[in-house]
Amino acid sequence: MRTLSLGRTGPDISALGFGAMSFGGIFGPTTEAESLACLDAMYEAGITFIDTANIYGMGISETVVGTWLASRKPKVVLATKASFVAGPPRRVDNSAEHLRSELEASLKRLGREQVDLFYIHRREHARPLEEVIGTLHDLEREGKIGGYGMSEIAPETLREAHAIHPCRAVQNEYSLWSRQPELGLIQECGRLGVTFVAFSPLARGMLGQRPLPFASVSDGFRSQNPRFTQPYFDRNQARIEPFRAFCAARGWSVPATALAWVMAAGPHVVPIPGTRSAERLKEWLPLPDLTEEDRAEIERILPAGFAAGDRYGDGQLLSIERYC
Structure with a gap:
């Protein structure tokens, strides 16, 4: 790798x-044993960069990763995130108090004294960026994080943040x-x-090896995304x-080809596909x-803009920076 x-x-x-x-459990039920087996398969494949967040299952994902780290003691690089406050309504909080308390809880679940990369999961636009980056810089100086990242931001925000203190990664x-x-x-x-970390590089399962049945996406997280509702789902x-x-025709798996396409966008582009299954x-x-x-040929088959429906619903887009 x-x-x-x-x-x-x-x-x-x-x-x-x-x-x-x-x-x-966001994309369906799973067990700790299944998740640990998946992480084993990940490591055997040479993948050493794990991305999680405090809000994934409200701590469950971090706890599973922490259990795996403690039992296997692998050499991996860890990233986690914080900013969301559970609702209703859900809101974004980039205050020093919130980020610090959430990071401490994440470190405890992960069984680590430091996380290599700590993202603000979304930007709180009412809070000055200088204050937020200052908090992240302080955490870096204190040895709590190796560096900071930002998620779902626009280029202008990256330029501004990076000028205050260098950013390690952006995830969109x-x-x-x-x-x-x-x-x-x-x-x-x-x-x-700055490393560009591409999340959902397999289109939330639409670019898996087998077509998704509509019944598998008709409730839960994906059902809130217009692309997974009818008539858009069938069109896609x-x-x-x-x-x-x-x-x-080329003997390639669908997900492997989609991942190779993402990686070809630049030597600094890292896709982070997710699954709960080793298979x-x-x-x-x-x-x-x-x-x-x-x-x-891929561009001809799937040109930019081919997808029917927006990737998020209106409520989900409120905390996402859009540009162009």
């Missing part, structure tokens, strides 16, 4: 990461069907030496089908070596 530096100053991470959101949604980061954010990360499945045929994880590899011709 190729490695790269997380931000300009490291540590080194695998070029393919792992998103642990599924361990919290990016995949074949969510391509807004191509309009400046991926490029700005590259210019500043139909539009993805030729891509499935393209992959099958599904094994379908991510091996990654095909895409040629320019392959990429051109």
Whole structure:
């Protein structure tokens, strides 16, 4: 597995990461045993970068990761996040008090004295950015975090934050069907030496090896995303089908091809697909070596903007920075 530096100053991470959101039950029920087996398969595949958050299952994901770390003692790089305050209504809090208390709870669940990367999960726009970055810089100086990151932000916010204190990573949604980061954010990360972490690179399961049945997304988190509601869901499945045929004709798995496409966006781009199943994880590899011709054909099959429906509902978009 190729490695790269997380931000300009490291540590080194695998070029393919792992998103642990599924361990919290957000995409369906799971067990600790199933999650631990999935993490074992992840590590065996050479993936050493794990991304979780305090809100994934309200601490369940971090607890599972902490249990795995304590029993296996692997050499991995950890990222977690904080900012959300459970509602109703859910709100964003970037205050020093909230970030510190949530980080302490995360470290306890993870069984660590330091986390390598600590994100603000969303930006609280009413709070001055200088104050927020100041808090994160303080946590870094105190040895609580190795560096800070930001999630779902615009290029201008990255420029402003990085000028206050260097940012280690930015995490935004990016995949074949969510391509807004191509309009400046991926490029700005590259210019500043910031790692771009692509979450949901498999389109929340739509780019898995097998088509998702509508019944599996008709309730829960995905049911709040317009792309997973009808009639958009069926339209999107139909539009993805030729891509499935393209992959099958070459003997490549659908998720491996989609991940290779994301990684080709730049040497600083790290996708973090997620799953709760070791079997599904094994379908991510091996990654095909895409040629320019392959990429051109993928662009023809799934051009920018092919997806029907927005990626989030109106309420979910309130805390996300949009641009262009």
